[in-house]
Amino acid sequence: MSLTTIAVEHLSKTFGHSPVLQDVGFEIRAGERVALVGPSGSGKSTLLRHLVGLTKANRHSDSRVTVMDRCIQRRGRLARGSRAQRCRTGYIFQQFNLVGRLSVMTNVLIGRLGCMPRWRALIGRFTPEEHEMALRSLKRVGLEELAHQRANTLSGGQMQRVAIARVLMQDADIILADEPIASLDPRSAREVMDTLQRINEEDGRTIVVSLHQVDYARDYCQRAIALKHGQVYFDGPIDQLTDIRLAYLYANAELDKPHESRFPASAPTALRVAG
Amino acid sequence: MSTATPSSRHWRKPPFITNPLLRWGILIGCVVYAVWALYTLPFDWARIQEGMSRAQRIFSGAFPPSFERSELLIEGLLESFKIAILATLLGLALSVPIAFMAARNIAAKPIYLLGRGLIITARSFHPVIVAILFVKAVGFGPIAGVLTLTIYSIGFVAKMLAERIEEIDWGQVEALRSSGTRYVAVLQFAVLPQIMPRQIGLAMYQLDSNLRASAVVGIVGAGGIGATLMNAFGRYDYAFALAITLVIIAVILVVEAISGRIRRNIW
Structure with a gap:
């Protein structure tokens, strides 16, 4: 396997008449921890969705998304066998997307469905080894004692850690996390980011995480890719994403973030002290 | 603006249909249609009278x-x-x-x-x-x-x-x-x-x-x-x-x- 695990070339996406991604391209090496930053509406989620084929690129562009040397989509068409390829990529959502009426244990187990034989996936018969693996995954996110509780009884932070356990169950080499901490309180957010970091360091799984809090990106990631108006604005080591560059990144983005521009200039610092 | 002056302080429920011509037109239309339908349907009053006594017989026969x-x-x-x-x-x-x-x-x-x-x-x-x-x-x-x-x-x-x-x-x-x-x-x-x-x-x-x-x-x-x-x-x-x-x-x-x-x- 080559060092490059995710390669995106000339990716463009238009919703209706508004371009969301314009000629985006980058490469990510195996084992990296990459933060995807940028103002809301800059195309972070859309970009991540392209990497697993949940969204297809524009038809006429010369785009290509390759994950672990296998083509996921090319010129806006999903490649054959991209479903099987998706088993190797875990996805974490802002809204957790657990199946609320099933137990925590089952929610972790269903991460395995993609790589199970067809008939066994259909009737949902999991082997004892898979049960053991699910328990191990839950233990790694620190929730093994909640295994038999219903998923919709958990707190937000716990739900997101179950979602991480589901990705571990998938044994995914790449974990894509779309705003995983955006709807969590600071403590739960730290727990989730700590868990992701630990998984990256212990297992060497590649992690791409979109964040709108740059502080978290600086604390947890080595590299940042910044998007602005659907284009790559910055791609490099996180310490080179200086405050001045950040100011430019978020400048003229008021249209996308009306609530921030309404605050007086002193408000952000005041809020930070309070937080 | 002059209509908004407090000529009457009481709020009145606005009518369901604003146009008065349409409002009264629909109402009159419904009444006319109902009368016409009742008039043209073949009700046979003699048979209904006959049936009433039969219904009475059925109900009295049904008890207890x-x-x-x-x-x-x-x-x-x-x-x-x-x-x-x-x-x-x-x-x-x-x-x-x-x-x-x-x-x-x-x-x-x-x-x-x-x-x-x-x-x-x-x-x-x-x-x-x-x-x-x-x-x-x-x-x-x-x-x-x-x-x-x-x-x-x-x-x-x-x-x-x-x-x-x-x-x-x-x-x-x-x-x-x-x-x-x-x-x-x-x-x-x-x-x-x-x-x-x-x-x-x-x-x-x-x-x-x-x-x-x-x-x-x-x-x-x-x-x-x-x-x-x-x-x-x-x-x-x-x-x-x-x-x-x-x-x-x-x-x-x-x-x-x-x-x-x-x-x-x-x-």
């Missing part, structure tokens, strides 16, 4: 209700139960796949149109009309009743279930799809758990609805307690007919209470 031939009554009632339960099971088994076909968010366009078409066909006729067709097709008796109520169940359950499927939280589906899960397993693990409470509620509702309908379709020859009732009328045994009617009311009250309680606890 007679439970003498109660084994016939129980037999008919049990048959109605069998018809209703079989039709509910059959109808549910068929309506789940049809509902999945008729949900826009998970079915491809041609399959969606087919599913919607099946539902519309099943809903377009009242069960009594369907029962008449089936009685002609498979003869008198409970088979016609079961088939009729199966169609009736599909029309209702599949439609409501399809609408529930269209309202599911799509994120759970995407979560499984993003991990490479196959389509059918996605339905099993992301869609079914979400629609299960509604599914059970609909099943309970349909069971008591089928029981009520089975009494009606029996009258046109599709078996069950309705057939017993029709026979009692045919033999001028009005006391027995009243007994049957009372029992039907009692049974439906009980079943509705039970299914209502179950649905409330599940919802």
Whole structure:
């Protein structure tokens, strides 16, 4: 396997008449921890969705998304066998997307469905080894004692850690996390980011995480890719994403973030002290 | 602006239709049509008068209700139960796949149109009309009743279930799809758990609805307690007919209470 695990070339996406991604391209090496930053509406989620084929690129562009040397989509068409390829990529959502009426244990187990034989996936018969693996995954996110509780009884932070356990169950080499901490309180957010970091360091799984809090990106990631108006604005080591560059990144983005521009200039610092 | 000056401090409910010409026009139109319809329909007052005395005879003959031939009554009632339960099971088994076909968010366009078409066909006729067709097709008796109520169940359950499927939280589906899960397993693990409470509620509702309908379709020859009732009328045994009617009311009250309680606890 080559060092490059995710390669995106000339990716463009238009919703209706508004371009969301314009000629985006980058490469990510195996084992990296990459933060995807940028103002809301800059195309972070859309970009991540392209990497697993949940969204297809524009038809006429010369785009290509390759994950672990296998083509996921090319010129806006999903490649054959991209479903099987998706088993190797875990996805974490802002809204957790657990199946609320099933137990925590089952929610972790269903991460395995993609790589199970067809008939066994259909009737949902999991082997004892898979049960053991699910328990191990839950233990790694620190929730093994909640295994038999219903998923919709958990707190937000716990739900997101179950979602991480589901990705571990998938044994995914790449974990894509779309705003995983955006709807969590600071403590739960730290727990989730700590868990992701630990998984990256212990297992060497590649992690791409979109964040709108740059502080978290600086604390947890080595590299940042910044998007602005659907284009790559910055791609490099996180310490080179200086405050001045950040100011430019978020400048003229008021249209996308009306609530921030309404605050007086002193408000952000005041809020930070309070937080 | 001058109209807003406080000439009257009391708020008046604005009329439902703002245009006064349209408002009065519709009202007068309705009254005129009703009078005209009443005038042109062939009411034969002489026959109605005659019928009144016959109705009086029936009601006086019906009191007190007679439970003498109660084994016939129980037999008919049990048959109605069998018809209703079989039709509910059959109808549910068929309506789940049809509902999945008729949900826009998970079915491809041609399959969606087919599913919607099946539902519309099943809903377009009242069960009594369907029962008449089936009685002609498979003869008198409970088979016609079961088939009729199966169609009736599909029309209702599949439609409501399809609408529930269209309202599911799509994120759970995407979560499984993003991990490479196959389509059918996605339905099993992301869609079914979400629609299960509604599914059970609909099943309970349909069971008591089928029981009520089975009494009606029996009258046109599709078996069950309705057939017993029709026979009692045919033999001028009005006391027995009243007994049957009372029992039907009692049974439906009980079943509705039970299914209502179950649905409330599940919802």
